[in-house]
Amino acid sequence: xxxxTQMEGPVTLSExxxxxxxxxxxxxxxxxxxxxxxxxxxxLQLLLKATKADDKGSNKGFEATYRKETTSxxxxxxxxxxxxxxxxxxxxxxxxxxxxxxxFGKGTKLTVNP
Amino acid sequence: ExxxxxxxxxxxxxxxxxxxxxxxxxxxxxYFYWYRQILGQKVEFLVSFYNNEISEKSEIFDDQFSVERxxxxxxxxxxxxxxxxxxxxxxxxxxxxxYTEAFFGQGTxxxxx
Numbered sequence: 001x002x003x004x005t006q007m008e009g010p011v012t013l014s015e016x017x018x019x020x021x022x023x024x025x026x027x028x029x030x031x032x033x034x035x036x037x038x039x040x041x042x043x044l045q046l047l048l049k050a051t052k053a054d055d056k057g058s059n060k061g062f063e064a065t066y067r068k069e070t071t072s073x074x075x076x077x078x079x080x081x082x083x084x085x086x087x088x089x090x091x092x093x094x095x096x097x098x099x100x101x102x103x104f105g106k107g108t109k110l111t112v113n114p
Numbered sequence: 115e116x117x118x119x120x121x122x123x124x125x126x127x128x129x130x131x132x133x134x135x136x137x138x139x140x141x142x143x144x145y146f147y148w149y150r151q152i153l154g155q156k157v158e159f160l161v162s163f164y165n166n167e168i169s170e171k172s173e174i175f176d177d178q179f180s181v182e183r184x185x186x187x188x189x190x191x192x193x194x195x196x197x198x199x200x201x202x203x204x205x206x207x208x209x210x211x212x213y214t215e216a217f218f219g220q221g222t223x224x225x226x227x
Contacts (some may be wrong), residue, residue, distance in 0.1 A: 012127060032214045032215075042223045043205060043218045044205060044218040045218070046205075046215045046216075046217070048216060051214055057152070079216075093216075100145065100162055100169070101147065101162055101170055102147075102157075102159065102207075103159070104156050104157040105156065106156040107157075
Protein backbone atom coordinates (compact mmCIF):
# COMPACT_ATOMS: atom_id res chain seq x y z
CA UNK A 1 0.00 0.00 0.00
CA UNK A 2 0.88 3.66 -0.06
CA UNK A 3 3.38 4.87 2.50
CA UNK A 4 5.38 7.92 3.55
CA THR A 5 8.81 7.76 5.12
CA GLN A 6 9.92 10.83 6.95
CA MET A 7 13.15 11.85 8.60
CA GLU A 8 13.10 10.88 12.25
CA GLY A 9 13.40 13.62 14.78
CA PRO A 10 13.71 15.42 16.94
CA VAL A 11 15.53 18.21 15.15
CA THR A 12 16.98 21.08 17.16
CA LEU A 13 18.27 24.20 15.41
CA SER A 14 19.34 27.68 16.30
CA GLU A 15 17.38 30.63 14.98
CA UNK A 16 18.28 31.55 11.37
CA UNK A 17 19.66 28.09 10.62
CA UNK A 18 18.76 26.21 7.44
CA UNK A 19 16.17 23.47 7.75
CA UNK A 20 15.70 20.32 5.70
CA UNK A 21 13.25 17.57 6.62
CA UNK A 22 13.42 14.62 4.24
CA UNK A 23 10.31 12.85 2.98
CA UNK A 24 9.99 10.02 0.48
CA UNK A 25 6.89 8.19 -0.59
CA UNK A 26 5.55 5.02 -2.20
CA UNK A 27 2.26 5.20 -4.07
CA UNK A 28 0.26 3.13 -6.53
CA UNK A 29 -0.94 6.05 -8.60
CA UNK A 30 0.10 9.66 -9.00
CA UNK A 31 -0.37 11.19 -5.57
CA UNK A 32 -0.76 14.72 -4.31
CA UNK A 33 1.81 15.60 -1.66
CA UNK A 34 1.42 17.72 1.45
CA UNK A 35 3.22 19.08 4.45
CA UNK A 36 1.07 19.60 7.53
CA UNK A 37 2.24 21.35 10.69
CA UNK A 38 1.06 20.83 14.26
CA UNK A 39 1.94 23.63 16.68
CA UNK A 40 1.98 22.77 20.40
CA UNK A 41 -1.53 22.15 21.68
CA UNK A 42 -3.14 22.68 18.28
CA UNK A 43 -4.53 20.64 15.41
CA LEU A 44 -3.09 19.93 11.99
CA GLN A 45 -2.71 22.82 9.58
CA LEU A 46 -1.83 22.56 5.92
CA LEU A 47 1.56 24.18 5.34
CA LEU A 48 1.99 23.57 1.61
CA LYS A 49 1.09 21.16 -1.15
CA ALA A 50 2.04 20.01 -4.65
CA THR A 51 -0.17 18.06 -7.01
CA LYS A 52 2.12 17.14 -9.91
CA ALA A 53 5.74 16.46 -10.71
CA ASP A 54 8.12 19.42 -10.47
CA ASP A 55 5.50 21.55 -8.70
CA LYS A 56 6.95 23.60 -5.87
CA GLY A 57 4.72 24.28 -2.90
CA SER A 58 5.62 27.26 -0.72
CA ASN A 59 4.25 29.07 2.31
CA LYS A 60 5.66 31.11 5.20
CA GLY A 61 9.20 30.74 3.81
CA PHE A 62 8.93 26.94 3.60
CA GLU A 63 9.31 25.17 0.26
CA ALA A 64 9.05 21.64 -1.07
CA THR A 65 9.39 20.34 -4.63
CA TYR A 66 7.57 17.26 -5.94
CA ARG A 67 10.30 15.02 -7.36
CA LYS A 68 8.76 12.07 -9.17
CA GLU A 69 12.10 10.59 -10.21
CA THR A 70 13.27 10.29 -6.61
CA THR A 71 9.74 9.97 -5.09
CA SER A 72 10.60 12.74 -2.67
CA UNK A 73 9.07 15.90 -1.23
CA UNK A 74 11.68 17.37 1.11
CA UNK A 75 10.75 20.39 3.22
CA UNK A 76 13.20 23.30 3.37
CA UNK A 77 13.43 26.70 4.95
CA UNK A 78 16.36 29.03 4.60
CA UNK A 79 16.17 30.70 8.00
CA UNK A 80 14.06 29.22 10.78
CA UNK A 81 12.47 31.19 13.60
CA UNK A 82 11.55 30.21 17.16
CA UNK A 83 7.91 30.36 16.07
CA UNK A 84 8.55 27.50 13.61
CA UNK A 85 8.91 25.07 16.52
CA UNK A 86 6.28 22.42 15.82
CA UNK A 87 5.79 18.89 14.53
CA UNK A 88 5.88 18.58 10.74
CA UNK A 89 4.07 15.79 8.89
CA UNK A 90 4.59 14.76 5.29
CA UNK A 91 1.50 13.20 3.72
CA UNK A 92 0.07 11.99 0.44
CA UNK A 93 -3.33 11.33 -1.04
CA UNK A 94 -3.68 9.01 -3.97
CA UNK A 95 -6.96 9.71 -5.74
CA UNK A 96 -5.79 8.06 -8.92
CA UNK A 97 -4.87 4.97 -6.95
CA UNK A 98 -8.47 4.87 -5.76
CA UNK A 99 -8.15 6.33 -2.30
CA UNK A 100 -8.97 9.79 -1.02
CA UNK A 101 -7.50 9.32 2.42
CA UNK A 102 -4.30 10.99 3.62
CA UNK A 103 -1.36 8.76 4.46
CA PHE A 104 0.98 10.43 6.93
CA GLY A 105 4.60 10.05 7.85
CA LYS A 106 5.54 9.68 11.52
CA GLY A 107 6.19 13.39 11.99
CA THR A 108 9.36 15.32 12.77
CA LYS A 109 9.51 17.49 15.85
CA LEU A 110 11.42 20.72 15.26
CA THR A 111 12.68 22.88 18.09
CA VAL A 112 14.23 26.23 17.25
CA ASN A 113 16.25 27.90 19.99
CA PRO A 114 16.87 31.67 20.16
CA GLU B 115 -12.13 32.01 7.78
CA UNK B 116 -14.26 28.87 7.92
CA UNK B 117 -12.95 26.10 10.12
CA UNK B 118 -13.69 22.60 11.31
CA UNK B 119 -14.74 22.55 14.97
CA UNK B 120 -14.61 19.59 17.33
CA UNK B 121 -16.14 19.03 20.74
CA UNK B 122 -15.20 18.25 23.40
CA UNK B 123 -11.53 19.19 23.38
CA UNK B 124 -10.81 16.55 26.03
CA UNK B 125 -12.89 13.59 27.17
CA UNK B 126 -12.09 11.14 29.93
CA UNK B 127 -14.11 7.94 30.00
CA UNK B 128 -14.08 4.60 31.78
CA UNK B 129 -13.18 1.46 29.89
CA UNK B 130 -16.27 -0.17 28.41
CA UNK B 131 -18.24 3.06 28.17
CA UNK B 132 -19.57 4.52 24.94
CA UNK B 133 -18.28 7.87 23.72
CA UNK B 134 -19.43 10.17 20.95
CA UNK B 135 -16.99 12.64 19.46
CA UNK B 136 -18.55 15.53 17.60
CA UNK B 137 -17.42 17.55 14.62
CA UNK B 138 -18.86 20.40 12.62
CA UNK B 139 -17.19 20.35 9.18
CA UNK B 140 -16.88 23.40 6.97
CA UNK B 141 -20.38 24.14 5.76
CA UNK B 142 -20.08 23.56 1.99
CA UNK B 143 -17.76 20.57 2.25
CA UNK B 144 -18.96 17.15 1.15
CA TYR B 145 -16.23 14.71 2.21
CA PHE B 146 -15.65 13.99 5.87
CA TYR B 147 -12.95 12.04 7.68
CA TRP B 148 -11.82 10.82 11.06
CA TYR B 149 -8.16 10.26 11.91
CA ARG B 150 -6.49 9.39 15.15
CA GLN B 151 -3.06 9.99 16.62
CA ILE B 152 -1.89 7.83 19.51
CA LEU B 153 0.53 9.83 21.65
CA GLY B 154 3.92 10.08 19.97
CA GLN B 155 2.85 8.11 16.91
CA LYS B 156 1.76 8.90 13.38
CA VAL B 157 -1.64 10.21 12.35
CA GLU B 158 -3.74 7.26 11.13
CA PHE B 159 -6.78 7.24 8.87
CA LEU B 160 -9.95 5.74 10.35
CA VAL B 161 -12.81 6.42 7.96
CA SER B 162 -14.09 8.62 5.15
CA PHE B 163 -17.72 9.53 4.57
CA TYR B 164 -19.45 10.89 1.49
CA ASN B 165 -23.05 11.14 0.41
CA ASN B 166 -24.27 9.75 3.72
CA GLU B 167 -22.26 6.59 3.62
CA ILE B 168 -18.80 5.29 4.42
CA SER B 169 -16.62 5.47 1.33
CA GLU B 170 -13.47 3.96 2.82
CA LYS B 171 -12.34 2.63 6.18
CA SER B 172 -9.14 1.27 7.67
CA GLU B 173 -8.63 -2.00 9.52
CA ILE B 174 -8.64 0.02 12.75
CA PHE B 175 -12.29 0.96 12.12
CA ASP B 176 -13.85 -2.23 13.41
CA ASP B 177 -17.37 -2.97 14.63
CA GLN B 178 -16.97 -0.90 17.78
CA PHE B 179 -16.71 2.27 15.69
CA SER B 180 -19.48 4.00 13.78
CA VAL B 181 -19.98 7.35 12.11
CA GLU B 182 -23.08 9.37 11.49
CA ARG B 183 -24.16 12.65 10.00
CA UNK B 184 -27.35 13.12 12.01
CA UNK B 185 -28.22 16.51 10.54
CA UNK B 186 -26.89 18.94 7.98
CA UNK B 187 -24.02 20.15 10.10
CA UNK B 188 -22.70 17.56 12.55
CA UNK B 189 -20.49 14.55 11.88
CA UNK B 190 -19.98 12.15 14.77
CA UNK B 191 -17.70 9.27 15.67
CA UNK B 192 -19.08 6.76 18.17
CA UNK B 193 -16.94 4.24 19.99
CA UNK B 194 -19.31 1.66 21.45
CA UNK B 195 -17.22 0.08 24.19
CA UNK B 196 -13.98 1.91 24.76
CA UNK B 197 -10.70 0.14 25.44
CA UNK B 198 -7.52 1.52 26.98
CA UNK B 199 -5.86 1.44 23.57
CA UNK B 200 -8.50 3.81 22.16
CA UNK B 201 -6.80 6.61 24.10
CA UNK B 202 -5.62 9.02 21.41
CA UNK B 203 -6.19 12.39 19.79
CA UNK B 204 -9.04 12.12 17.29
CA UNK B 205 -9.11 14.55 14.39
CA UNK B 206 -12.03 15.33 12.15
CA UNK B 207 -11.36 16.69 8.66
CA UNK B 208 -13.37 17.80 5.67
CA UNK B 209 -12.78 18.52 2.00
CA UNK B 210 -14.79 20.43 -0.54
CA UNK B 211 -15.32 19.90 -4.24
CA UNK B 212 -12.30 21.13 -6.17
CA TYR B 213 -9.97 21.04 -3.18
CA THR B 214 -7.08 18.63 -2.93
CA GLU B 215 -6.34 19.27 0.75
CA ALA B 216 -8.23 18.35 3.87
CA PHE B 217 -9.03 20.88 6.59
CA PHE B 218 -8.58 19.57 10.11
CA GLY B 219 -10.21 20.39 13.40
CA GLN B 220 -8.30 21.00 16.63
CA GLY B 221 -8.85 17.45 17.78
CA THR B 222 -10.47 15.70 20.74
CA UNK B 223 -8.13 14.09 23.22
CA UNK B 224 -9.78 10.89 24.42
CA UNK B 225 -8.43 9.30 27.59
CA UNK B 226 -9.77 5.87 28.55
CA UNK B 227 -9.11 4.89 32.15
